Amino acid sequence: MVKSHSQMKNFFELVRKSFYMFIRDRQATIMIFISPIVFMLIIGFVISGISGGTTSVNVKVAAYTSNSSNYEQLFKKAAEKSGIEPIFVKDKNDVKKLVNSGKVQMGISLESSTVTFFYNQSFGQYNNYLKDLQSFIVQAIREEISGIPMYIQIVPNSLKTGSSLTVISFIVPGILAIAIMMAGVFGMATTLGTYRENGSLKRLRTTPLNGSLFVFSIALNRFWSSILSSYITVLMSEWIFSTNYNINWPLFSILMASAVFMSLGFGTAFSVVFKDLWTILNFSTIVLVIMMLFSNVFYPFSIMPEYMKVIARVMPITYFAQGLRYTLGIAPVYLWKFTLINIIFAFGGLLMIVLGGKAIFYLEKR
Amino acid sequence: MKHGKIQKHGKVIEVKNLKKFYGRFEALKGINIELYKGEIFGFLGPNGAGKTTTLEILEGLRRPSEGEMWFLGEKIHGDVPPKIKEKIGVVLQETRFLDHLKVKEVLELFASFFKNSLGVKNVLRTVKLEEKENTYSENLSGGQKQRLAIAVSIINDPEIIFLDEPTAGLDPQSRESIWNLIEELKSYGKTIFLTTHYMEEAQRLCDRVAIIDHGQIIELGTPAELISKYGGKSEVDFECSPTPTTVALNALGENLIISGDHFRIMTQNLTKTLEALVLWSKKFDISLTNVFLIEPNLEDVFLKLTGRGLRD
Ligand SMILES: Nc1ncnc2c1ncn2[C@@H]1O[C@H](COP(=O)(O)OP(=O)(O)OP(=O)(O)O)[C@@H](O)[C@H]1O
Ligand SMILES: [Mg+2]
Numbered sequence: 273m274v275k276s277h278s279q280m281k282n283f284f285e286l287v288r289k290s291f292y293m294f295i296r297d298r299q300a301t302i303m304i305f306i307s308p309i310v311f312m313l314i315i316g317f318v319i320s321g322i323s324g325g326t327t328s329v330n331v332k333v334a335a336y337t338s339n340s341s342n343y344e345q346l347f348k349k350a351a352e353k354s355g356i357e358p359i360f361v362k363d364k365n366d367v368k369k370l371v372n373s374g375k376v377q378m379g380i381s382l383e384s385s386t387v388t389f390f391y392n393q394s395f396g397q398y399n400n401y402l403k404d405l406q407s408f409i410v411q412a413i414r415e416e417i418s419g420i421p422m423y424i425q426i427v428p429n430s431l432k433t434g435s436s437l438t439v440i441s442f443i444v445p446g447i448l449a450i451a452i453m454m455a456g457v458f459g460m461a462t463t464l465g466t467y468r469e470n471g472s473l474k475r476l477r478t479t480p481l482n483g484s485l486f487v488f489s490i491a492l493n494r495f496w497s498s499i500l501s502s503y504i505t506v507l508m509s510e511w512i513f514s515t516n517y518n519i520n521w522p523l524f525s526i527l528m529a530s531a532v533f534m535s536l537g538f539g540t541a542f543s544v545v546f547k548d549l550w551t552i553l554n555f556s557t558i559v560l561v562i563m564m565l566f567s568n569v570f571y572p573f574s575i576m577p578e579y580m581k582v583i584a585r586v587m588p589i590t591y592f593a594q595g596l597r598y599t600l601g602i603a604p605v606y607l608w609k610f611t612l613i614n615i616i617f618a619f620g621g622l623l624m625i626v627l628g629g630k631a632i633f634y635l636e637k638r
Numbered sequence: 639m640k641h642g643k644i645q646k647h648g649k650v651i652e653v654k655n656l657k658k659f660y661g662r663f664e665a666l667k668g669i670n671i672e673l674y675k676g677e678i679f680g681f682l683g684p685n686g687a688g689k690t691t692t693l694e695i696l697e698g699l700r701r702p703s704e705g706e707m708w709f710l711g712e713k714i715h716g717d718v719p720p721k722i723k724e725k726i727g728v729v730l731q732e733t734r735f736l737d738h739l740k741v742k743e744v745l746e747l748f749a750s751f752f753k754n755s756l757g758v759k760n761v762l763r764t765v766k767l768e769e770k771e772n773t774y775s776e777n778l779s780g781g782q783k784q785r786l787a788i789a790v791s792i793i794n795d796p797e798i799i800f801l802d803e804p805t806a807g808l809d810p811q812s813r814e815s816i817w818n819l820i821e822e823l824k825s826y827g828k829t830i831f832l833t834t835h836y837m838e839e840a841q842r843l844c845d846r847v848a849i850i851d852h853g854q855i856i857e858l859g860t861p862a863e864l865i866s867k868y869g870g871k872s873e874v875d876f877e878c879s880p881t882p883t884t885v886a887l888n889a890l891g892e893n894l895i896i897s898g899d900h901f902r903i904m905t906q907n908l909t910k911t912l913e914a915l916v917l918w919s920k921k922f923d924i925s926l927t928n929v930f931l932i933e934p935n936l937e938d939v940f941l942k943l944t945g946r947g948l949r950d
Contacts, residue, residue, distance in 0.1 A: 285750035289736075289743060296738035470734040475790075478697045478728040479751040480720035636699075 286481075286489040294493040304459060304497050308451030308505040315447050316440055316513055319570075332376040333358040336367045338383040347382050380409065408604040441515040445596035446569030448505050449589055450560065452498055452528065456535025457556045459494045461542050464632060465549035473636065483633030484626040491536040491625050498532040499525065506600070518601030523610070527595045530617035534588060537624030544631045563589040588617070648675035649711065650798055650829045651696065656705035658691050658853075665691045667853040669705070673798070673831055678824055680844035681833040682936060684946070688853040689833035690731050693800050696831070697728050710797065724752055727791035727828075731802040733783065735775040741786055742771040745793055752794035765789040765819060781812030788819060792828075799823060801832040805839060817842060837936035849940060856943050861936060868942040869934030872908040874915060876901055876929045886922040890915075908933065 295301055335358035337344040344360070358380065361367055367379035371390040379390030389406050464487070467473040476486060506524070509515050539556070546552045564570070566583040567590040576584060584590045591613045597603035598610060651673040658666040666688045673679045681689045694700045696707065698718030707714045709722045735744045742758050749755040762768045765785040770778060775786060784804060791799055804820065805813040820843055824830060834840055840847045841861045848858040857864060877899055887894065895902040905911040908931060919926050940946070 282750040285747065289739060289747045292743065293736055293738040467736070470737075471730065471732055472734050472736050474699060475728070475730055475733060475735070476751075477699060478723065478726070478730075479748065479794075480723040481751040 283485060283489070286485065287492055290489045290493050294490075294497070300459070300462075301497065304455050304494070305501045305504065307455060308448060308501050309508055311451045311454075312444060312447045312505055312509055313512065316444060316509065319440060319443050332378075334361055334367045334370040334376040334379045335359070336361050336364045336379075336381045347380075378405070405604065440509075440513045441517065441600075441602055442572070442597070443570060444506075444509045444513065444515055445600055445602070446567075446593045448502060448509075449531070449593040449596055450564050450569055451505065452502055452532060453535040453538075453563070453589060453592070454560055455498050455501065456494065456532050457539040457542065457560065458553070459498075460491065460536045460539025461552045461556055462549065463490055463494075464540065464543040465552045468543070468547070468632070468636070469549055473632070477633050477636060482629075483631075484629035487540055487625055487629030487632065491533070491540070494536055495529075495532050498535075499528050502528045502532075515600075520599045520601065524596075524599040526614055527592070527599055527610075527617075530614040530621070531592045531595075533621030533625070534592075534617040535621070537621035537628070540628035540632070541624045544628045544635065563587050568593050592617070649673070649708070650675050651831070652708040653692075653696070654706045656692065656695065656707070657703045658688070658695065658700070659703045665853050666695075666702075669850075669853075669855060671848060671855070671858075673829055675797075675829055676824065676827050677845040678820070678830045678832065678843050680840045680847040681831070681850050682835065682837065682840045682844075682847050682940070683833075683850035684835055684940075687850045689850060690802055691853075692850075693802050693831065693833060697726065697800055698723060724754065724794060725797045727794065727796035727799040729784075729787045729791045729799070729801045729804055731806070733787040733790075735786070735790070737776050738774065740772050740774055741767060741778070744775050744786065745789060748790045749793045754795045756793055756795045758793070761789045761793050764792070764822065766815070781808050781815065784808065784812070784816060785819065788816070788823075792823065796828070798829045798831065801830060803833055803835070805834070805836065813839075837940070840936055847936065849936075849943060851940075851944050857939070864936060864939045865934050868939040870938055870942070871904040871906055872911075872934060873932040874903045874905065874908070874911055874929065875932060876915070877927045878919070878924045879927065880924065882922060882924055886918070886924065889918060889922070 335347060337347050337360070347358075359370075359376065361370070364381050364383075367381055368390055370376045371379040381388040381390070387410060464473075467476075477483075506517070506519065510517060538559075542556055542559075543552050546555055566580055567587040568576075568584060569589060573581060573584065573590075594603060594605060595610055595613050598605035649672055651671070653669055653671045656666055656669040657664065669688075669692055671679070681687075681692065683689055691700065695702045696718075709718075710725065712722070714722070736747070739747065742762065745758040745761060749758060758771075759768075762771055765788055767782060767785055767789060770782060770786075775783070778786060788801070788804070791801075801820070805816050808816065817839070820830060820832070832839075832843065844861060846859060847861055847864060848855045849864070850856070857868070859867070878901070881899065887896070890901075890903065893904045895904070903911055903915070912931070915926070918924075
């Protein structure tokens with residue numbers, strides 16, 4: 273007991289000292305805070321300049337269900353879960369008319385055995401969101417009909433009829449995700465790489481200090497700063513691009529926490545695999561660029577070619593961005609999926625930090 | 639020399655047939671050493687001899703290719719365990735502490751890694767860095783950095799201290815202060831294993847010296863033993879005026895070497911030769927100038943053993 277108490281004290285000392293090292297390294301600290309913001313501003317302005325992305329559209333959905341069934345009830349439930357409040361019409365043709373006239377962006381018709389979705393092609397890019405929404409609704413209907421109880425509380429109530437979707441509001445979470453990952457991966461990799469190169473890691477290895485604990489203490493300091501920086505970035509984007517998110521702060525914070533851990537874990541893992549600081553940095557850059565391009569950071573899943581979807585599915589950033597859009601209220605995600613993402617991120621990250629810390633001390637031995 | 643025979647009880651470190659290969663290159667070719675409690679043991683050897691390799695294996699930083707080690711009577715299987723790391727202090731050949739930490743914070747941090755701590759204030763006093771406790775470690779001078787490195791190495795009150803070239807690259811004054819510090823540590827009963835390629839350092843500090851070259855210990859003993867065994871003769875160099883007559887020169891004996899107006903006498907007994915020289919100068923009314931006494935040293939020992947100088 274006495275021993276574990278003193279270990280706690282030692283850990284506290286370690287965290288405190290790495291806090292000093294962290295905040296006294298002014299440039300690095302400032303970079304952590306401003307790089308996501310700068311990143312978001314640059315890409316945000318470019319994207320909105322190209323696409324006129326800050327003009328917004330109201331997403332409206334019209335729905336028809338056949339009288340002969342209890343589908344109206346079912347559909348209402350499903351729609352509720354999907355977070356939409358459709359305008360119910362009495363005639364199937366009215367759905368089409370509304371869609372064709374552009375008064376709604378999507379029409380749904382639910383008859384005994386078929387669900388039909390209507391789009392107005394002139395809405396171009398917005399159809400991508402609608403397609404995401406569509407697959408969500410389909411799933412909700414399926415589960416409703418087969419009688420499987422749904423995870424009602426998970427359904428985002430923010431994707432209301434009338435909420436505005438803009439390209440920029442889609443992209444900001446993607447940028448935030450990539451910026452946070454970047455800060456995590458680079459921050460960890462440069463710190464560990466520098467310690468290895470200037471020999472301070474070597475000196476530490478002659479002491480009884482546990483490598484995992486050491487790396488974990490560095491991670492903790494990067495951790496809080498990344499979370500803080502993500503809040504600032506989101507608030508800035510709200511202010512500058514009027515993204516008008518419906519932010520679920522608790523979920524947002526949980527996701528940030530787990531994703532930051534994952535990023536720090538990747539940074540640690542990279543610095544275990546590669547010995548030289550420049551190699552680590554180059555490799556991280558390549559990985560991050562691939563992640564950025566082959567994922568849903570800049571464009572939605574639904575418009576990707578098949579091969580790209582396959583790649584995007586194995587990219588952690590895809591799930592990070594997806595989860596972020598959910599916590600910002602612009603994409604539907606099941607709560608179980610959200611929970612799973614968080615668990616995998618947090619544990620994966622923690623594992624990489626703990627094992628990486630051990631390895632970084634151990635593998636140095638020649 | 640000034641240190642007497644050390645008492646050979648309390649083996650602190652024992653190393654048998656230690657070998658180290660870097661790829662095909664055999665950096666250590668079977669090192670055998672024993673360190674006894676309270677002694678300063680020195681590794682004297684030129685660049686690339688294998689000093690750092692040996693030390694870093696003992697510090698747990700490198701893996702031996704072959705051989706056995708005992709710390710405080712306990713055999714080491716595989717990695718040096720934390721229990722042993724608690725008892726050793728290390729000064730690496732090059733030390734860089736974590737940046738952005740003040741001197742006293744560096745010490746607090748390292749103190750937190752160990753169960754034992756001598757206390758930051760005490761250690762700072764020992765190494766005379768009290769005034770620098772709030773200076774960032776990266777802003778210290780070379781000598782101060784080395785003193786901090788020693789401070790860090792003793793914070794856990796270790797039984798064994800490894801010092802890898804503790805005074806390399808320092809000015810004479812800093813070197814002197816580090817030497818004093820090392821002697822002070824010895825007086826506290828610490829066992830010290832140091833490496834150096836300065837023979838003055840080995841001669842001044844070490845109770846026993848191992849001369850290492852190409853990964854092998856080629857000779858081991860007290861500095862005095864080594865010098866008397868291999869050191870050869872002492873030498874008195876002088877100039878004088880007026881130029882001595884042939885008669886006077888003959889009186890100096892056959893060990894005299896003359897080069898221009900420069901004279902050298904080789905001798906086994908420096909004191910006797912000096913006395914004789916003074917008497918000679920009075921007798922022939924010659925005044926001596928630029929008198930130098932040259933004693934044999936470990937450099938000569940090394941030269942004799944390897945045919946090379948220590949810093950070739
Ligand atoms: N990591 C390594 N990989 C390959 N060769 C190495 C490695 N470390 C040392 N060596 C070689 O092993 C030999 C011994 O090196 P070591 O550093 O032990 O010498 P040293 O006696 O400490 O020399 P110095 O006085 O220059 O510090 C040298 O020839 C060196 O080139
Ligand atoms: Mg060396």
